[in-house]
Amino acid sequence: MSTATIAPQALTAKDFATDQEVRWCPGCGDYSILKQVQTIMPGLGIPKENIVIVSGIGCSSRFPYYMNTYGMHSIHGRATAIASGLKATRPELSVWVVTGDGDGLSIGGNHTIHLLRRNFDLNIMLFNNQIYGLTKGQYSPTSEENKVTKSTPFGSIDHPFNPLALALGADATFIARSMDRDPKHLQELLKRSHAHKGASFLEIYQNCNIFNDGAFEIFTEKGSKPEEAIFVEQGQPLIFGANKNKGIRLDGLRPVVVELGGEYSADDLWVHDEKDFYKAQLLTRLFDDPRIEGHLPRPFGVFYQAFRPTYEDQLNFQVQEATAQKGPGNLDKLLAGRETWTIK
Amino acid sequence: MSNSSIQNIEDVVIKFAGDSGDGMQLTGTQFSNNTALFGNDLSTFPDFPAEIRAPIGTLPGVSGFQLHFSSNRIFTPGDACDVLVAMNAAALKANLKGLKKGGIIIASTDGFDAKNLRLANYPEGVNPLEDGSLANYQLHTIDVTKLTREALKDSTLGMKEKDRAKNMFVLGFVYWMYDRTLESTQTFLNEKFGKKPDILESNLKVLQAGYNYGDTVEAFTTRYHVEKARMEPGTYRSITGNTALSYGLIAAGQKSNLPLFLGTYPITPASDILHELSRYKNFNIRTFQAEDEIAGITSAIGASYGGHMGITTTSGPGMALKGEAMGLAVMLEIPLLIINIQRGGPSTGLPTKTEQSDLLQAYYGRNGECPMPIVSASTPSDCFNAVFEAFRIAVQHMTPVIFLSDGYIANGAEPWRFPQSADLPEIAVKFKKGLEEGEEQFLPYHRDEKLVRPWAVPGTPGLEHRIGGLEKQNVTGNVSYDPENHQVMVKIRQEKIDKIADHIPPQTIELGPEKGKVLVLGWGSTYGAIKSAVLDLLSEGHEVAHAHIRYMRPFPKNLEEILHNYDKILIPEINNGQLIKIIRDQFLIDAQGYHKIMGVPITKGELVIKIREMLQ
Numbered sequence: 018m019s020t021a022t023i024a025p026q027a028l029t030a031k032d033f034a035t036d037q038e039v040r041w042c043p044g045c046g047d048y049s050i051l052k053q054v055q056t057i058m059p060g061l062g063i064p065k066e067n068i069v070i071v072s073g074i075g076c077s078s079r080f081p082y083y084m085n086t087y088g089m090h091s092i093h094g095r096a097t098a099i100a101s102g103l104k105a106t107r108p109e110l111s112v113w114v115v116t117g118d119g120d121g122l123s124i125g126g127n128h129t130i131h132l133l134r135r136n137f138d139l140n141i142m143l144f145n146n147q148i149y150g151l152t153k154g155q156y157s158p159t160s161e162e163n164k165v166t167k168s169t170p171f172g173s174i175d176h177p178f179n180p181l182a183l184a185l186g187a188d189a190t191f192i193a194r195s196m197d198r199d200p201k202h203l204q205e206l207l208k209r210s211h212a213h214k215g216a217s218f219l220e221i222y223q224n225c226n227i228f229n230d231g232a233f234e235i236f237t238e239k240g241s242k243p244e245e246a247i248f249v250e251q252g253q254p255l256i257f258g259a260n261k262n263k264g265i266r267l268d269g270l271r272p273v274v275v276e277l278g279g280e281y282s283a284d285d286l287w288v289h290d291e292k293d294f295y296k297a298q299l300l301t302r303l304f305d306d307p308r309i310e311g312h313l314p315r316p317f318g319v320f321y322q323a324f325r326p327t328y329e330d331q332l333n334f335q336v337q338e339a340t341a342q343k344g345p346g347n348l349d350k351l352l353a354g355r356e357t358w359t360i361k
Numbered sequence: 362m363s364n365s366s367i368q369n370i371e372d373v374v375i376k377f378a379g380d381s382g383d384g385m386q387l388t389g390t391q392f393s394n395n396t397a398l399f400g401n402d403l404s405t406f407p408d409f410p411a412e413i414r415a416p417i418g419t420l421p422g423v424s425g426f427q428l429h430f431s432s433n434r435i436f437t438p439g440d441a442c443d444v445l446v447a448m449n450a451a452a453l454k455a456n457l458k459g460l461k462k463g464g465i466i467i468a469s470t471d472g473f474d475a476k477n478l479r480l481a482n483y484p485e486g487v488n489p490l491e492d493g494s495l496a497n498y499q500l501h502t503i504d505v506t507k508l509t510r511e512a513l514k515d516s517t518l519g520m521k522e523k524d525r526a527k528n529m530f531v532l533g534f535v536y537w538m539y540d541r542t543l544e545s546t547q548t549f550l551n552e553k554f555g556k557k558p559d560i561l562e563s564n565l566k567v568l569q570a571g572y573n574y575g576d577t578v579e580a581f582t583t584r585y586h587v588e589k590a591r592m593e594p595g596t597y598r599s600i601t602g603n604t605a606l607s608y609g610l611i612a613a614g615q616k617s618n619l620p621l622f623l624g625t626y627p628i629t630p631a632s633d634i635l636h637e638l639s640r641y642k643n644f645n646i647r648t649f650q651a652e653d654e655i656a657g658i659t660s661a662i663g664a665s666y667g668g669h670m671g672i673t674t675t676s677g678p679g680m681a682l683k684g685e686a687m688g689l690a691v692m693l694e695i696p697l698l699i700i701n702i703q704r705g706g707p708s709t710g711l712p713t714k715t716e717q718s719d720l721l722q723a724y725y726g727r728n729g730e731c732p733m734p735i736v737s738a739s740t741p742s743d744c745f746n747a748v749f750e751a752f753r754i755a756v757q758h759m760t761p762v763i764f765l766s767d768g769y770i771a772n773g774a775e776p777w778r779f780p781q782s783a784d785l786p787e788i789a790v791k792f793k794k795g796l797e798e799g800e801e802q803f804l805p806y807h808r809d810e811k812l813v814r815p816w817a818v819p820g821t822p823g824l825e826h827r828i829g830g831l832e833k834q835n836v837t838g839n840v841s842y843d844p845e846n847h848q849v850m851v852k853i854r855q856e857k858i859d860k861i862a863d864h865i866p867p868q869t870i871e872l873g874p875e876k877g878k879v880l881v882l883g884w885g886s887t888y889g890a891i892k893s894a895v896l897d898l899l900s901e902g903h904e905v906a907h908a909h910i911r912y913m914r915p916f917p918k919n920l921e922e923i924l925h926n927y928d929k930i931l932i933p934e935i936n937n938g939q940l941i942k943i944i945r946d947q948f949l950i951d952a953q954g955y956h957k958i959m960g961v962p963i964t965k966g967e968l969v970i971k972i973r974e975m976l977q
């Protein structure tokens with residue numbers, strides 16, 4: 018089959034838009050995510066025809082229809098498994114999975130963790146809005162406890178998933194978090210996800226203004242963002258606050274917030290290291306309910322990156338090795354087997 | 362030397378039965394291979410419990426291997442046994458009813474001690490080997506354990522390891538009884554235990570000891586010889602259904618020039634296809650043991666989308682899980698093979714027992730109007746040709762195809778006059794390579810005269826497009842909720858499958874007159890029993906015929922005409938009546954059914970009785 022590629026001659030974001038009317042609710046966070054993806058695509062240097070976007074079911078999963086690449090809007094929860102089969106057979110393609118907190122963590126949770134442990138080289142964008150939008154407002158596996166929704170009139174008693182801790186628990190080789198309301202940061206993390214050789218898991222906080230408006234407001238709005246969100250960067254100390262006057266220090270294995278300028282300086286702080294698996298585990302656990310007094314700020318950025326062989330490379334290596342050692346399959350030899358007899 | 366005489370006979374049915382740990386499947390397989398190489402026609406029926414190791418010595422733990430071999434053509438593993446090898450009391454108890462009156466019992470006496478008798482639920486103090494209850498049979502008792510240990514008295518192996526060779530003693534003895542050489546098994550043992558010289562030596566020694574025992578002990582005065590079968594000239598090998606199926610897939614991959622991708626999850630009795638295909642990576646085959654049945658089929662959909670041939674294998678419960686994804690493949694209109702090795706159901710049912718009870722599931726078991734072609738196999742070797750055809754239909758008609766086999770033919774073996782690669786037809790596959798002249802925009806649901814849409818895979822410049830499970834607008838493939846369009850699309854998807862009937866061979870009559878009193882209409886693994894029964898009745902001069910359907914959906918176009926050529930139609934099935942419902946529904950024909958739902962094949966004898974009734 019043809020894998021010939023033509024140079025992506027000066028593609029623009031517009032080249033990645035389709036003629037289909039975008040049908041998300043006005044004000045949905047998905048618009049921003051779509052825009053950022055269309056914006057970074059030309060810069061990746063991949064011909065359009067080599068990009069495939071696979072999605073499951075849910076609001077976010079309409080994404081492929083709006084991207085002028087190859088795309089499949091599949092069935093609920095299975096985009097990750099479909100993408101696995103595609104990547105196993107066509108490793109040269111750039112495969113992006115669009116999923117949501119219901120699609121990727123509830124009905125499709127099993128496939129998500131198995132994709133991560135196998136480490137296919139593809140990019141998962143998990144749009145987390147902490148609600149079921151397409152089915153009109155039931156709680157999701159990431160909804161906070163006590164949440165009152167259509168299906169939980171007395172408040173939810175489900176304990177929520179911590180998506181990045183789950184991904185790391187499945188030995189993901191790249192985990193990161195960004196948000197719909199910070200285009201620059203999101204673009205940067207999309208590029209990092211793409212650049213990672215292996216499975217990347219990017220959680221994107223996405224506002225559902227119809228059924229769960231303001232779920233992440235505290236992290237995304239000007240007034241509270243500096244105090245509540247902490248943007249981690251490789252080699253940099255964990256500093257936050259409107260006046261960059263706070264930091265996170267490790268007291269043994271316990272992260273604590275400290276004021277800078279007095280007893281502590283930046284030198285005393287936790288320095289972010291994406292390669293450090295143990296620190297990454299602690300970082301994913303900075304997941305306090307922001308309603309609770311004394312909670313820690315929520316981290317954004319690349320939490321962890323590691324390298325291990327990808328599934329498709331190993332699979333195709335086995336095919337090549339077997340062919341090199343035994344030669345291409347000989348059908349007549351196979352059909353005859355080792356023991357035959359002839360009747361005259 | 363022995364003073365036994367050798368008697369020529371035509372036909373033998375032998376059953377090796379013992380505890381699951383006694384190695385009866387291996388013993389049976391070895392005898393089958395030996396028989397095949399000798400040139401008899403043969404048919405086998407392995408019958409084993411679902412438990413890997415049920416409690417030793419109990420009835421649920423009995424594992425059996427039935428083998429029918431003959432100097433004539435045969436089509437079934439035999440209705441009743443001539444010889445029963447019983448390694449313990451439970452094996453005797455479980456299988457005695459299947460032994461012909463006057464048949465031979467070879468019992469291993471150490472398996473009939475007080476403990477084994479108790480485990481087999483014999484009343485206190487009763488030993489069938491001693492109480493005269495087996496007077497209607499020819500009973501031979503051998504203390505296999507003692508003789509095995511005796512043969513290995515110089516070996517340094519532990520007692521437990523020595524006793525593991527017991528099945529070789531029995532096999533050696535049966536080889537002697539049927540005038541065979543030990544060579545094929547000696548070769549097998551050399552390959553299997555080449556790296557463990559002490560185990561190899563003990564097995565070889567005990568095999569020979571079993572043979573010599575027959576030669577020296579005077580209790581056995583008769584040996585038997587079954588001449589080579591008068592089969593069509595050609596080169597043969599022995600093959601099981603699952604192996605033939607695997608080879609059919611590999612052959613179709615070679616003949617279509619498509620790499621294969623098997624996405625699957627282990628399930629009895631389908632797992633052997635995964636084991637087999639995973640060995641042949643040099644045929645450009647990728648196997649993927651997915652995390653569940655759903656990932657099995659959806660990963661295969663991903664592979665087909667990418668231009669490989671996506672295949673998934675399973676059994677009934679797995680089919681249930683794959684239903685939604687099959688619907689997606691129907692909407693996407695891409696090639697896919699879904700292979701169901703049927704077993705007893707519902708639910709977990711009878712995992713190791715055979716049944717044909719997923720036909721209605723294959724027809725109707727999905728949401729919405731969701732037609733898919735169905736192809737079935739009738740014998741172990743037929744799995745090769747049948748799956749080759751299923752593959753061809755999938756790629757040439759851009760559709761998922763369901764392939765139905767069952768546990769009986771999957772594990773059963775028979776001689777196979779295998780084809781030469783050069784004699785197999787090519788399978789033409791067309792990928793869309795780009796926009797053609799005058800084509801301004803790619804229309805993914807633009808169809809050809811067969812109503813087939815193009816296969817346009819990612820990586821092809823100019824054909825970027827989106828597909829999915831939502832209803833498609835006719836031609837453009839864009840999402841459409843338009844009421845008229847939905848009706849049009851439902852009809853088109855159905856018509857596309859119906860049109861496959863123009864591209865399959867007509868239904869043939871297997872045996873018997875083209876018009877007459879009774880037509881026995883079968884599908885799948887009932888083939889051998891129907892054929893044997895109809896042959897018997899034809900030789901008595903009755904007006905009875907046999908037709909066997911391979912293409913279950915759509916049916917061959919001439920099927921209806923055939924059905925009208927007989928006064929009565931009988932449809933035997935290993936289910937509660939499934940094909941019969943479809944035949945009655947499509948052709949308004951008052952067919953009669955014969956349904957056996959016991960997890961075992963229908964026998965020739967019971968069919969003969971049923972057909973006779975209908976002939977009166």
